[in-house]
Amino acid sequence: MIIRLATDADIASVAALRLRAAEEDAAEPITDPGYAEEFTRWWHAERSHREFWIAETDRPIGFCCLVRVTRMPKAGQPAGAWGYLSNFFVLPEHRDAGVGAALMAALLKHAEEHGYPRVVLTPTKRAIPFYERAGFSPAESMLLRPTE
Numbered sequence: 001m002i003i004r005l006a007t008d009a010d011i012a013s014v015a016a017l018r019l020r021a022a023e024e025d026a027a028e029p030i031t032d033p034g035y036a037e038e039f040t041r042w043w044h045a046e047r048s049h050r051e052f053w054i055a056e057t058d059r060p061i062g063f064c065c066l067v068r069v070t071r072m073p074k075a076g077q078p079a080g081a082w083g084y085l086s087n088f089f090v091l092p093e094h095r096d097a098g099v100g101a102a103l104m105a106a107l108l109k110h111a112e113e114h115g116y117p118r119v120v121l122t123p124t125k126r127a128i129p130f131y132e133r134a135g136f137s138p139a140e141s142m143l144l145r146p147t148e
Contacts (some may be wrong), residue, residue: 001099003106006052006063008043013060014052015039020087053106055090055099062090064103066110066119083111085121104134 006014011119015036023030049070057061065085085107090099120139121132 001061001102002056003053003102004056006054008047010052010060011040011043012036014043014063017060017063017089017091018087020091021087024092041134048118051107051110053091053103055094055103061094062103063100064088064107066107068114068116081114081116083107083116083119085119085146088127100130101134108134 002035010080018039019030019032019035049068051066051068053064054060056113063084065087067086069084070081070097071079073079090101090103108119119136120142121131123136
């Protein structure tokens, strides 16, 4: 298995994995004729502040994304950024084989190398044990206000 940063050549693979994740959440196949084109537009618009990792064997089997959130400059302190982990997915037939752990290790290494003081995420209930094994813990200082 190889873990590597995704490039523009991986757009279709990441889009396909993202679709599989959505289908798993929906518990049924999803037909969306414009999805590939919409995903490609989104990728190019968002790519400058996101890093994607792909796990692959003979084909892509998982991916994750780290969004770089750049902090507003503050007098007397160096500028910096933190990471928001999103869209972590491994194909069901490759789970419990270390794929997720390898993706997580690559993402966290990147965050550390780039001086991110923290990585945050909003997990599903099902994923909480996985993130806890990776060292994540509840952040009780965060508040949320839906806009709907």
